[in-house]
Amino acid sequence: MADETGRSGAFSRRGLLQGGALALAAPALMRRAWAQGAGPIRIGFPVPLTGAFGAEANDQVRAAQIAVKEFNAAGGLDGRMAELLVRDDKLNPGEAATRTLELIEKDKVNFLVGALSAAVTLSVNNVARERGVLYNSISQSDAINEAKDFGRTTFHEALNPHMTAGAVGRYVFPKHGKRVAFLTADYAYGHEMVRGFRRAGEALGIEVVADIRHPIGASDYSAFLPRLAALKPDVLCLCNFGRDQVVSIQQATEFGLKRTTKLVAPVLLFTARKAGGDAFEGVVGGTSYYWRLEDSVPTAKAFNDAFRAAYNGAVPSDYGALGYAGVRSVLESVKAAKSTDTDKVIAAMEALRADFYKGPQYFRACDHQSVQSVLIVESKHKDQKGPDDVFTIVGTEQPDEARLRTCAELGHKA
Template sequence: MTKSITKSGSISRRRLLTTVSAGAALAASPFRINLLQAQEANIKIGFPVPLTGPYGAEAQDQVRAAQLAIAEFNDAGALNGRKAELVVRDDKLNPGEAATRTLELVEKEKVNFVVGSLSAAVQLAINNVTKERGVIFNSISQSDAINEAADFSKYTFHEALNPHMTAGAVGRYAFSKFGKKVAFLTADYAYGHEMVRGFLEVGKTFGIENLGDIRHPLGTTDFSTLLPRIQALKPDILCISNFGRDQQIALKQATDFGVKKTTQIIAPLLSHASRVAAGPQAFEGVIGGCSFYWGLEEKFASTKAFNEAFRKMYDGKLPTDYGALGYGGVRTVLAAVKNAGSVDTDKVIAALEALKYDFYKGPQYYRKCDHQSVQSVLVIQSKSKDLRNESDVFQIISTDEPNEANLRSCEELGHKA
């Protein structure tokens, strides 16, 4: 029997047919179809925020502005035609719920990135899920802990201010002008605790006297037993470190109790949504901080462009402080995707670390050791007269320009040099 000999470099008819058949089977297989679908799928950004609860108004602002960032990215051609979409979930201002919803976004919705949160504790729960699964998370809520080595990972970015920056800016302004005797009314969770720590830290420079820290649970509706205790301390300054509905109620009742007659009230953060909801009387004369105010359009072309785009999309309304964070958090991730030319996680991380940007409030960049956005902090005062429009509720009275000296050092946060 004669053997069939195949020359080196050639292929037998049987092998050719086998290879062709296998290739045809692969082309028609569900795996191949799923691969093609994955390549063509939208770029998904998961967006967990507390749509229900005391911070609901601010969360709605975050969603609206985030949708603008998505629309601008898509209108500019997206990533070679591959569009982005926002997948919103309600975390109900609850760490357990946030972890569940984030897990759903990552494992069920297959999001490429996560942006969101509006609570110091909630964002840590989100961060725990995303870092374990190797998904980039850009937080848009204040926290000191998220930048610390114990919670940080290479996937963690922080577009928002942190309490050390915010309380530092407000404290430097207030403690130099209104006196040294300081009392605190504090929401009894991470946000409040970190803000007080920031005030006390900057207060060392000015020699302030801490008269006491009176704490209240999240969701308090009656401060009538706490305010007389504060008045009895006779402070020059009262730091009210709470947020959202708690802040509205506390300031209304402080006004009714006549606290402002003898004491300057400051807050680390003044929310546009809270000021509008509570009205001018409750916030009259109160000084606080924020990361964004639409009036920056007089200083920055980027703010003017952001305001105009938001007005166009939302029937003439202007963006708020937390709305701007929703915009910035999403836009920076999409800018990095564009710069990287990919949604590959490591490539996008490198692009975010290299990003020098001015998208809505002046220059910013992410510090490499902890991925904190280095940016300006605005010190603002509530106003009630000579309003240019319905959103003209604050006056910028001071600005801390972007400066790493106003952040805790990388070494303080536990990061190795």
């Protein structure tokens, strides 16, 4: 055997010392390489895998994995691959803060995407903002755009209640009447949706006859429905989510409210509609995405096909699509920045003009709110072409900053 000088025989002392030095230095070299961007691109993804919104959260994970897969298949960032680190926030702000801190401090994530509750998303954002980690929220929230909760690392991929309820109200109130009642989940999401409806309704002359609050996870609405029926509203807005939406619509239908009242949900969930069945017939609501967009939007067809191929022919839900978009916005910005440096990726996201899956969208400068379309859908159970053909798209509000609350109103300085 030859040593490094070319002589035969045992290892030289010099070679042994060099090898030992390299071995001892390896951990330090690895840490330095990681800091310089040689490791995987890690995206923390806290969502409520367990709890009332579990069906929606699990679909977010599935769709987010599509975005990671596409990024990696295209070569990543000069060979650096992306990883999705999923954590269960249990629909609890305290749990979400703990999991987010672990993702940042222990798992060393580069970026954060996720959440599925207005309260939880603020908790995640607070931790991320304090530690300078970019967070792209995929939960509906008005507060996250306001100056008191916003930070330069804060982005909001999802629609917000002002946009969603406003679009639905502008469609519903002129068609179905001005006496309006609310059945409202008693937390930030419900409250903000009511505010959005009220604001849109002011210009249309609506009369609010009641705003009845219920706790998250309610299983019996029988105490509320007679009170609502006695008020004879033209429109009942069910400002709730997930299983709450399924149960309240089923019980309102069984009670016979549809005979006199139009049932409306600001966010009409694909998962809720499939779980609720025929009780949803005729219910109108808003959504950020419905898979039948593929009939007119090429990027929706491409996204749906990728999801079908990965998950045995299934189609993505509305909140699933947000999981895809939230991760893809970050990874496309990483590509544009040619870096995982937070400042460079923030600048790239601010400049992003994209059509990933539903048509054009971009982030508004002052509050990093995604400006995008709002779809108005009506639930059907007749003439379905398959089990996933549950909605008809009856209207679309195109992307328009004029539909958002102004930057000044949100507390942002010019």
